[in-house]
Amino acid sequence: MTRVLLALLWLLHWLPLSVLALLGRGLGLLLYVAVKERRHVTLTNLGLCFPQLSPAEKSALARRHFMAFGRSILELCLWWHASPDRIRHLVRLEGGETLTAYKGKPVILLVPHFVGIDAGWIRIALEQGLVAIYTRQKNRIFETAMNDGRLRFGNCELASRQEGTKKALKAMKEGRFFHYSPDMDYGPKESIFVPFFGVPAATIPALGRLAKVTEATVIPVLTRMEDGRYVTRVGVPWTDFPTADAEADTRRMNAFIEAEVLKSPEQYYWLHKRFKTRPQGHASLY
Numbered sequence: 001m002t003r004v005l006l007a008l009l010w011l012l013h014w015l016p017l018s019v020l021a022l023l024g025r026g027l028g029l030l031l032y033v034a035v036k037e038r039r040h041v042t043l044t045n046l047g048l049c050f051p052q053l054s055p056a057e058k059s060a061l062a063r064r065h066f067m068a069f070g071r072s073i074l075e076l077c078l079w080w081h082a083s084p085d086r087i088r089h090l091v092r093l094e095g096g097e098t099l100t101a102y103k104g105k106p107v108i109l110l111v112p113h114f115v116g117i118d119a120g121w122i123r124i125a126l127e128q129g130l131v132a133i134y135t136r137q138k139n140r141i142f143e144t145a146m147n148d149g150r151l152r153f154g155n156c157e158l159a160s161r162q163e164g165t166k167k168a169l170k171a172m173k174e175g176r177f178f179h180y181s182p183d184m185d186y187g188p189k190e191s192i193f194v195p196f197f198g199v200p201a202a203t204i205p206a207l208g209r210l211a212k213v214t215e216a217t218v219i220p221v222l223t224r225m226e227d228g229r230y231v232t233r234v235g236v237p238w239t240d241f242p243t244a245d246a247e248a249d250t251r252r253m254n255a256f257i258e259a260e261v262l263k264s265p266e267q268y269y270w271l272h273k274r275f276k277t278r279p280q281g282h283a284s285l286y
Contacts, residue, residue, distance in 0.1 A: 002141045013077035017090055018228060020074050028070025032063055042066070042270040044286055049197035050265070064266035068225060072115040079122040080149030091123040091223070095234030098219060099128050099177075102237070106216035107177040110207065110238075112257045113184060113269035120223030120232040121150060121179060129155035131171035132179040136160050161186075165210065172214055179221075182207055183257050184269075185276045193279055194250045197258055202277035208242030208249035220256065224264050 012020060032039055042062045046053065053061065078090065109124075111117060124130060132150075137143035147158055157176060159167035172178050182204050185191075191202035211218055220235035242249050261268045275285050 002139055006142070006145050009074075009077040010081055012074060013081040017075070017078070020078070021071050021228065024071030024074040025067040026070070027074060028065075028067035029063065031070060032066035038271045039066075041273055041286060045270045045272075045274055048199050048275060048285065049261075061266055062270070065268075065270050068115045068267050069269075069271065071225065072118065076118060076146075076149070079118050080145070080152070084126055084153070087122055087126065091119050091230040091232055093123055093127070093232050093234070096127060098234045098237065099124065102177075102217060102219070103128065104175055106172055106214045108207065108211055108214070108216045108218050109177050109179050110218055110220045110253070110256075111179055111181045112222065112260060113181055113272070114222060114224060114260075114264075114267045115269065116223030116225055116230050116232075116267065117181070118150075119230045120221060122153075123223070123230075123232045124177075124179075124221070125150070125153050125156050129157075129171075129174075129176035130179045131157045131159065131168045131176040132181075133159050133161055133163075133165065133168055136162065165206075169210075169214060172216065178210070178214075178216070180207065180210070182253070183274075184272055185274055188277050191277065192247060192250060194247060194254055196254045196274065197261075199275055200279055200282075201254065201275055203250050203254060205246045205250040207253055208246055211242045220260075222260055224267055 039062065042065060043058060046058050046061055050058070050061075078087070082090070111120065121130065121132070134147070137146070150156065150158065155176070157167070157171045168178055185202050186204055188202060190204055192205050193200040194203050195201065196203070207218065210216065218238040218241055220238070221232065222235070223230055223232040241252070273286055278284060
């Protein structure tokens, strides 16, 4: 079945983006109705982070998120199979001069989990070598297809979370930018609780530590769906980072992500159990 779905994805990449977007939004609405657990997770997250929303407003935002998520699933066909010229046409890169200026230097790209994350990866991979840490999938056939799609332009590398950061740090020394997404709940090990929209969130305080060890510059990168296409924006390199206070650095990271989420809240990855790990003595939120 997985191979059939992957073959379907290959066929879909010939379609115009407008058609894929329409199909993807329809898929998202179907998932919103059918996948009860992830609908519950999304509504719970939105209720925690936006308590001012009425039930109707919260449900409407959740549906918009599922529609954007559905698009991102179908449009993997483009990032895995479309030509470089087509990708450059579909994903506009803003701030590429910053990447050029830091080429050959140690850089950590701070890439929060917005639904356009795969589009951003493949667009930057056309210009600059990347390395990232990924979570192994239960379906190894899908994992192989995913990794092959991300690595198809060469000069990029992936390290599994089980391998740790050693492989990624080595790749950084070889000139690749570290594509780093630390804004998920990876469990209590090595995490600290810092606010995310006012809710204590288990967060790995590794961004500052990695920047210090590698003497790397942190540059935020966000990719959004806009006007029917995608825009990958390379932000302003962070200054005065890291500091000697790991918690303060982690709070700064979460505050930055919050501000970006508010610009397009439907495109942040709300399906993930961001608040799964709770402080001792606190009940589960899900």
